[in-house]
Amino acid sequence: MKCNRSDNNSNDRLPGARQSTMLFTPKLVGESVECIMKQLSLLKVLAAALLLAALPSACSKETGHNNHGAEDHSASGTDKPAIASADEGMSSGGHGNHGGSHNDHAAQAEDQVKASFTFDSEAPIANEETELTITIAGEDGVPISDFTENHEKLLHLIIVDHSLGYFNHIHPAYEGGGKFTIKTTFPAGGEYKLFADFMPAGGSAVTKSDWVEVSGKASSHSEVKPDKALVKEEAGKEVEMQMSSSKAGEEVTLSFHIRAADSKKEITNLDPYLGAVGHVVILSEDAGEYIHVHPIDEHAAGPVASFATTFSKRGVYKIWGQFQHEGNAFTVPYVVNVTE
Numbered sequence: 001m002k003c004n005r006s007d008n009n010s011n012d013r014l015p016g017a018r019q020s021t022m023l024f025t026p027k028l029v030g031e032s033v034e035c036i037m038k039q040l041s042l043l044k045v046l047a048a049a050l051l052l053a054a055l056p057s058a059c060s061k062e063t064g065h066n067n068h069g070a071e072d073h074s075a076s077g078t079d080k081p082a083i084a085s086a087d088e089g090m091s092s093g094g095h096g097n098h099g100g101s102h103n104d105h106a107a108q109a110e111d112q113v114k115a116s117f118t119f120d121s122e123a124p125i126a127n128e129e130t131e132l133t134i135t136i137a138g139e140d141g142v143p144i145s146d147f148t149e150n151h152e153k154l155l156h157l158i159i160v161d162h163s164l165g166y167f168n169h170i171h172p173a174y175e176g177g178g179k180f181t182i183k184t185t186f187p188a189g190g191e192y193k194l195f196a197d198f199m200p201a202g203g204s205a206v207t208k209s210d211w212v213e214v215s216g217k218a219s220s221h222s223e224v225k226p227d228k229a230l231v232k233e234e235a236g237k238e239v240e241m242q243m244s245s246s247k248a249g250e251e252v253t254l255s256f257h258i259r260a261a262d263s264k265k266e267i268t269n270l271d272p273y274l275g276a277v278g279h280v281v282i283l284s285e286d287a288g289e290y291i292h293v294h295p296i297d298e299h300a301a302g303p304v305a306s307f308a309t310t311f312s313k314r315g316v317y318k319i320w321g322q323f324q325h326e327g328n329a330f331t332v333p334y335v336v337n338v339t340e
C-alpha cells in the first residue's frame with residue numbers, strides 16, 4: 001500500500017471499524033479514492049481475520065463457564081477494547097451458540113499473548129524469599145494493561161516442581177502496566193513450572209507457563225504414580241474423588257465427597273473458595289498440559305463438589321482439589337490414569 005491520508009480521515013470514513021482503523025493506521029498511507037477503497041477491503045479482510053481469531057476465544061469461554069457465564073460475559077462486554085479482537089463483531093456474534101471443542105483456535109488466540117517470568121535476582125535460591133514479576137504483553141510487545149477478574153482474581157499463579165510433589169496456588173498483585181508481582185519461596189532446588197492464568201479484558205482465559213531453575217539442593221524425585229484409591233485425608237477432612245469417566249476426549253465430571261476425617265460426618269457448610277465451591281487444577285504428569293476445570297454448581301456448599309473437565313489425551317494426570325471450611329483452605333491431590 002503506497003497511499004497517504006490522515007488518521008482523522010480514516011476514522012471518518014470507516015464508521016464501525018474504528019478500532020481496526022486505529023490499530024492499522026500506521027500502515028495506511030494514501031490519497032486517492034481508489035486507494036481508500038483498497039484499504040477498505042484490506043480492513044475488511046483484516047477485521048474478518050481478527051474476528052475469526054476472536055470468536056473461538058469467546059466460544060471456549062462460553063463452553064467453559066457453562067453455569068456462571070452470565071457474569072463473565074457481562075464483564076467481557078465492557079467498553080474496553082479487546083486486545084486481539086479489534087472488531088465490533090466480537091460483541092454481536094461472539095457469544096452465540098457455539099458448542100463443542102475449539103481447542104485449536106483457542107490456542108491461536110493465546111499465541112497472541114506473551115508472558116515473561118522474571119526474578120529480582122538472577123536465579124531464585126531454595127528457601128530464600130524471591131520476588132517474581134510476571135509481565136503480560138501482546139504479540140507486538142506492548143504491555144496488556146486491562147484484565148478481567150476471573151474466579152475473584154486478576155491472575156492466578158500455579159507453581160509446581162518437576163515431580164508435581166510441590167503445588168502452590170497464589171495470587172500476585174497487579175502493579176499496572178501489565179506487571180504482576182509476588183514474593184515467594186521455593187522449598188528446594190531444581191526445576192519448577194509456573195503457570196499464569198488470566199483473562200485480558202475483552203478476551204478469553206489465557207494460561208501462560210514457563211520452567212524456572214531454582215538453585216540449591218533438589219528434593220528427592222518421586223514418580224507421578226496413579227493412586228490405587230481416590231480417598232485422601234487432608235486437614236481433618238476425608239475427601240473422596242469420583243470420575244464419571246476416565247477416558248480421554250470425553251466430558252468428565254469430577255465429584256469430591258467431603259467428610260470429617262474422624263466422625264465421617266458429611267461437611268455441608270464449605271466456604272466459598274475463589275468465588276465457588278472449590279478450585280481444581282489438573283496437570284499432565286510432565287506438566288506439559290494445564291487443564292481448565294469448572295465447577296458444575298459453583299454455589300454448592302458440600303458434601304459434594306462437582307467439576308467438569310475433559311482430558312484431551314490418555315496418560316497420567318495429577319489433580320489438586322482446593323476447598324475451604326471454617327476459614328481454612330486445604331488442597332487434596334490425586335493422581336489418575338486416563339485411558340484411550
Ligand SMILES: [Cu+2]
Pocket residue numbers: 153155156157169170171274
Ligand atoms: Cu487462583
